[in-house]
Amino acid sequence: MIETLAFDADDTLWHNEHLFQDTQEKLAEIVGRHRPGEDIAEALYAVEMRNLALFGYGIKGFTLSMVEAAIELTRGRIAAEEIHEIVQLGKTMMTAPVDLLEGVEAVLDAVSGRYRTLLITKGDMVDQTSKIERSGLAGHFDQVEIVPRKDAATYRRVFDRHGVNAAQTLMVGNSMPSDVLPVLELGGFAVHVPYAILWAHEAHDADPVNERFHRLERLGDLPVLLRRLGASPRSS
Ligand SMILES: [Mg+2]
Numbered sequence: 001m002i003e004t005l006a007f008d009a010d011d012t013l014w015h016n017e018h019l020f021q022d023t024q025e026k027l028a029e030i031v032g033r034h035r036p037g038e039d040i041a042e043a044l045y046a047v048e049m050r051n052l053a054l055f056g057y058g059i060k061g062f063t064l065s066m067v068e069a070a071i072e073l074t075r076g077r078i079a080a081e082e083i084h085e086i087v088q089l090g091k092t093m094m095t096a097p098v099d100l101l102e103g104v105e106a107v108l109d110a111v112s113g114r115y116r117t118l119l120i121t122k123g124d125m126v127d128q129t130s131k132i133e134r135s136g137l138a139g140h141f142d143q144v145e146i147v148p149r150k151d152a153a154t155y156r157r158v159f160d161r162h163g164v165n166a167a168q169t170l171m172v173g174n175s176m177p178s179d180v181l182p183v184l185e186l187g188g189f190a191v192h193v194p195y196a197i198l199w200a201h202e203a204h205d206a207d208p209v210n211e212r213f214h215r216l217e218r219l220g221d222l223p224v225l226l227r228r229l230g231a232s233p234r235s236s
Pocket of ligand 1: 175
């Protein structure tokens, strides 16, 4: 029986990846002043991956990676004022409105109070805390966890800390490697709700063969799936 629902946040509850993509286009425009027509995507991704272990996920790390990629791509010709522009792009991302996905509030209204609800998001503590506050959704969750990465060991620590049994937990998210696979590995249920844009780093190959794995087109279909799984809401 499912007693706990855990939710990813970025691109599961609110739009996120588009902010990165839009900002990347603005960076391409700045770099393009020195190298017209340059495709920056590959170079930026390479710098991000190189920096991931040091900076972690989040806007600050992304901003530093944009600066570094711009310096590399322009062979050091980028001007100080342009580096300032790039830093401003990062600051704008940090204060961008949090735009909820369709149907999120209705689903959280339907499940919170009936299940124990966790929000588990990876990234920078400051970014994620601020986004959660701006989303207005914090009140729907019994616990909020901001973690540096989402692997099986991290989920185990989070579940242990809150006395949650993985086998009675269902995790919902847009990323197979971060939200689905590690929770299945621990014996839990996992629901993949794909988002329109996927960061290359979150790509996966084949779907797992596991009866506890499900995919929904939209988060709004979760209550129907829960009924189908015979989940046991704690008061109904
Ligand atoms: Mg996500």
